[in-house]
Amino acid sequence: GQQVMQIPQYQHVQEGEDFTTYCNSSTTLSNIQWYKQRPGGHPVFLIQLVKSGEVKKQKRLTFQFGEAKKNSSLHITATQTTDVGTYFCAVRQGAQKLVFGQGTRLTINP
Amino acid sequence: DGGITQSPKYLFRKEGQNVTLSCEQNLNHDAMYWYRQDPGQGLRLIYYSQIVNDFQKGDIAEGYSVSREKKESFPLTVTSAQKNPTAFYLCASTEGPGLADTQYFGPGTRLTVL
Numbered sequence: 458g459q460q461v462m463q464i465p466q467y468q469h470v471q472e473g474e475d476f477t478t479y480c481n482s483s484t485t486l487s488n489i490q491w492y493k494q495r496p497g498g499h500p501v502f503l504i505q506l507v508k509s510g511e512v513k514k515q516k517r518l519t520f521q522f523g524e525a526k527k528n529s530s531l532h533i534t535a536t537q538t539t540d541v542g543t544y545f546c547a548v549r550q551g552a553q554k555l556v557f558g559q560g561t562r563l564t565i566n567p
Numbered sequence: 568d569g570g571i572t573q574s575p576k577y578l579f580r581k582e583g584q585n586v587t588l589s590c591e592q593n594l595n596h597d598a599m600y601w602y603r604q605d606p607g608q609g610l611r612l613i614y615y616s617q618i619v620n621d622f623q624k625g626d627i628a629e630g631y632s633v634s635r636e637k638k639e640s641f642p643l644t645v646t647s648a649q650k651n652p653t654a655f656y657l658c659a660s661t662e663g664p665g666l667a668d669t670q671y672f673g674p675g676t677r678l679t680v681l
Contacts, residue, residue: 463609490670492670499672499673499674499675500610500657500670501672502669502670502671505669545609545610547670555612557610557611558609559609560608
């Protein structure tokens with residue numbers, strides 16, 4: 458089945474530093490979704506990428522989908538304490554299943 | 568206010584007991600899902616249902632059972648056959664039947680087996 462590797466598993470930064478998490482697949486993806494889960498909370502949908510090379514921005518967050526549609530990244534510019542949480546990518550497996558990456562847990566030193 | 572509700576938020580159970588976790592949605596979504604999340608881990612699919620009175624096993628269905636008698640409700644029973652049930656359980660729904668659609672999650676139930 459579809460597997461997706463997400464790195465790094467943990468990332469600790471100083472407030473104001475940038476942060477990037479990567480999602481990699483050995484096979485071509487139809488699309489990729491990103492979710493954020495705050496500590497003690499539930500995952501919340503951030504965005505979906507569909508097109509090869511697609512780049513989408515949400516304020517300080519930049520999402521990219523690779524040209525070969527086998528990888529994706531989420532970049533946060535100038536992190537703030539509100540960015541703390543775990544970021545998950547999720548990819549489609551077949552017609553009916555969504556497979557989540559292991560997540561990247563972001564902690565921030567204020 | 569539309570959304571997904573899960574109850575209870577915290578649940579304690581003695582070993583050998585069955586327990587049922589509630590999930591209700593008023594989003595009029597077709598499909599509903601149950602995931603399990605262990606500390607520091609991603610989400611693993613337990614069961615999903617695309618329409619009323621129908622459901623399919625996910626990746627880790629052993630020791631769990633579900634029902635979908637109403638569109639808005641998808642309760643999950645954790646049976647005594649589940650070897651390691653302590654986890655965070657998340658219910659989700661999608662507007663259409665495709666699991667690859669955007670998932671809307673409930674607040675979760677944290678189950679601890681004593």
